[in-house]
Amino acid sequence: MLKRISTIMLLGVLLTTGITMVPASAAKDFQFAEVTVDELQAGYAAKKYTAEQVVQDYLDRIDTYESNYNAFTAMNPDALALARDYDRRLAAGEKQGPLAGIPIVIKEAVDMAGFPSTMGWKPLDPSSGGIKLIPEKDAPVVARLKAAGAIIIGRTNIPAFSSDGTRASTSWAGDTYNAVDRSLVPGASSSGTATSVSGNFAVLGIAEETGGSIQNPAAAQALVGIKPTFGLVPNVGVVPLGGSTRDVVGAHGRTVHDAALMLDAIAGYTPEDPKTVASIGNMPVDGYTSKMNDFELKGKRIGLYGPGWRNQPLTKETQALYERAVKELEAQGATVVADPFAGSGFAAFVKAAGSVGIESVVYDMDQYLKRLGPSAAIHSVNELIAKTGQTPDVLARYPDALKNPSAFPDLTNFTKVRKEYLRIMNAVMDRNDLDALIFPQMFKETPKLANKTENIGATTVSEINIAGVPLVTVPAGYYASGSPFELAIIGKMWSEADILGMAYDYEQATHYRKTPTLVKAAS
Template structure:
């Protein structure tokens, strides 16, 4: 009989690209302790965080939490797949013991503002704790998550893309994407109103799940459209890890009554149960075209997409060209600044009022009026970070009395219109899913003004449909290229299966090489090289 392995020290553990399965095997074989694994990740963060700025706050209890999991494992307790695994959560999510800043400077004492301290974890954070995951910290976002490309408006400064610091990291879940792509943690929580899960995942060569609206609770998360569009989902480096994290996050909670809709919708055996390397064989997959959106692909994006389509065909998928042609789908969009359809944000004042109340009696503010008084700033006032939405008639009325339930009838009408067409097209063409290029062109630069060129934002956000991103190549400038699989409501398990088949066959994930050069120095060197 072989002697038990001696646990590795933190210095001996290479955390780069570690998967949940590898970690759990390491625990089973006695190669890892959760404490050593956590220390190894913290050492990597200490080394590279100054050059990437993924985090807003670190969890001071992370090592104690890891030791507690080690003790439970040593006692022979049955533990789940996330037990002892280092993870991160997005700044917008309430985490007891750390401030909830929403990325907005007036809500950060570090930036001269006030701190809002929640009395309860957001349900998704509580579920991570209950799973035994070791939460390393909270990750950076733009102010009020109000940017789909970069986190430059954060009180904590910009977050940089782990794959290439000159490329926008994607947003608003910028810090989570950088932390996972850069192997600062194994998996992380992202959140989306209009691209904030899928954009940063695609920009940093990650797998992500933008879930069906109401599959995962979003109570305790700083809202933009908590009652209509906001969703919480995974960032991971592999499809399997994304599915394992979704298993922890999904499901009903009384803390978020809308999640009653997901009862009976979670697959038996969980979201990993349908992963297979022949999942695409014989499946009918709809392709991107002007019937979905009139926005053309750049020549380079079109070439990369053609390559990806060939890879899908090689897996046995039956490709259906532009199934939305003539459906009227593209006519439903109403684009605003930055190519964003804002419908659904009518509820932000009402949702913010609910969010502030949920913080608890000891919090510094419980209403929008108190928040404005305490901070001396109104985010909806002219020049404010959310001012562009204040002119929406329903929101304007809601701002006058945020406690009154806003009229979401017009939003529901457009959601129903989107779903009617999607369901009709998928039925008439017998489609199993859609597979689109997640971006129509290479992502913009970290300090550019250009928005992120997504193809499914805000269509799937308004409709409430799920989407799974998976790496699919690389632009000539080095930025990642990704596919997004989109399907009917509650089809996450199938989408993950298609993404898994594609991932296993192509292995397009880009493993970043992190650097320790101050970013301004790197910019100067790049300018000198191009001169």
Template structure:
């Protein structure tokens, strides 16, 4: 029985990959790839796309085909995807049929999106970015039998999944996808720059106009780092707002979050409206009940949102670091733009709070203590016919100990059927939140406003890590953050700012981010290399 199931799984994978190859081959002949032909949907927003559908200006099939043509043209240089969806044109035609028939459609009907590789999509291989689980490399094919809740919600909303996007092995890098079985993903603003990690492929696909929206995921910087590095908006939500089951975990019980990548704040907020909220599949999301805004996450978007708001600025009290001269110059300009919108800035509100010193001293209790137990839960959820359904089977069938296990379990892997000891993590989160909330209350702050990095995005070949200012403090604390384009370095690398707030303050943060975005309009489309 097991062999027949395995054969069936392999056949599905082979068909999937073969169909994708055929689809890409046919794309290469498309007239949309003619030399010099402009991409007709460059930087299009969800509003513009839906309006075009309603007016009959274009169809979902036409839009999806144009994106597939663009991917065929540029993907060899940027490697955003691990797999394309061979059924997406058929799914687009079905959206067109429903629209023409006057059937009720979801809020993202016909919107092309991408999904991070670590997030389960039924019928697509879950490789975790690891070669022993990559069918293309002769590895074991893990095929989830059901969607992660966020994917199910997006499908119900009518979104069209173009494909799954590249990640480093086990999402264990905030800088690049270099450890992926599929190789590096490259930055849309210059192949020489690190793409950010671990949602490297999602950021590239959204920034490079391979899709309109994307699903990213973060344990420690993996939404915000690639968003900042590639000039897009990212939302790292409050822990527990968006279900994270059906996602390869690092800290699934403690700090892993799912969030949007988009080119505009409004589009990111619209995607958050679809994926946020309680589901019985993820009991953690019960915390979201009563903590979501009436009218949704787009309801606070206005160009007066910053007027009179008290905003805390980066200083040694948050983290003892020095911004590079060019970063400081860009941050100073961003602060001026903030004040021009009527905000009242408060320099270094964390000074004297002990926050920076406490964070620097954290060596245990960072939330990754639940790794092996969360991994067991993830594998069990894959379904009864999955090729691997336990940590024990994973180790046995691959014959390897994943590097992420090596990092946290240098000796024997603990029994995943037990319970993780999260007492130290609870103490750390409690202490961080106590300081954070006390500072916000003391200075009556509505949000914090920081540069996302203290230095320019490093080059991919430099070996340097991205210099994030908010990793992993906000992940251990569980508070939300919104990343927004804030300008560009002289090299052409994007500069980004972040708005950080108390737990459940996403709607307010998105309002501030929208006000800033509309006042500055820093986002520009990258010019891709052929």
């Protein structure tokens, strides 16, 4: 198996879009396709299979398909040992964590002790002669998932510095391919996580967003994605774009319930990340699955997409799919309010304010590098530039900040803009007595990967990222072409349990997600 893992890592670097393919069923030969957390753990309890058998099956599946999807940057050579340890503890009757025995993946941008942090950037890829940058400790979210008993299968591909919301083309490892359809962009920057979860390479995955990087790949690959309130989940130990302002760590899952279980495991205060002090008193006592039932939409008032939010019309087919979804929401008992932002000035303000919050990137990167520890090869932005001989584009945009990377940036404008975002959004929701906003996540189909200039047409980026409010994506059908269509459910800050409950109700009423049929490279 270790030999096969090494082969996977090498094949990920060698992929090209012109690879010859042969079809193979995503479900026929793999007994755990679309399995949920509860189903898997019930099987363990009933002794239908062991965690070692489960993990081996996932690794075999990855070995079959990874060369054609390039979801991973590294595999975890300890995965089988961790599975055997879980089996031992289960047999001994030891208490297990809430995600015990569940195979998961971690986005490359999130630190794992002992694994290179490449940031998706070739100068930091040791396999091609780059600097090996090894963090000494796990990011808090990784530590929490390990404590919950999850079995980490591997680390997943991202574009360089996570600075693309559509594709992973700038990664040293090359493109990741969409599990639903290889010809479509995978969504980014959590590309590899989405492909892994949608393609049944893992049950759950850690994603992260600054401007669409959780929701875009989730929507492109028929997944549930949770973009949490800023400050709910610690983001230290994660390669930053807006660590002080916008970056959030969240979940990708195939079901709403599973994704919520991952949020339960990673959310909450830690002294390692003082921003998370805001989460105290703002988390549901009974967890993020507490409002999941088949009548959660009944009596809810839902705001719909319109030019008051963004003056971007939907394509004809998107409009038809959205209208069907609205009828489904109404059938579940919801009352809809057309374009509640009309007359609020929101769309005009968003356009005038522009994209803010990334101006902290130099400082945030400096802090991130310091956290890697004394034994790491690089400890500061200045060292990063000196040792690689390059200034990454994401940093070069802020030449003044580069003069003193350790100086905290002036965020006066950002805080002013966020305050106005929240004022308008809260006022609109209060005036219309809205429980949530539900929009199509994209105003058009997912673009083709071959079209290198067309980006995903998200309707909520960067509005929710600047505002810091939560969003959940849920599958809502497919275009005639087979491209997924998804809804984005948006709530006020700290309303994750509420919008997850609504997402669950809609999911259970419709069951739109289909198991992707993967294809493997011809031998």
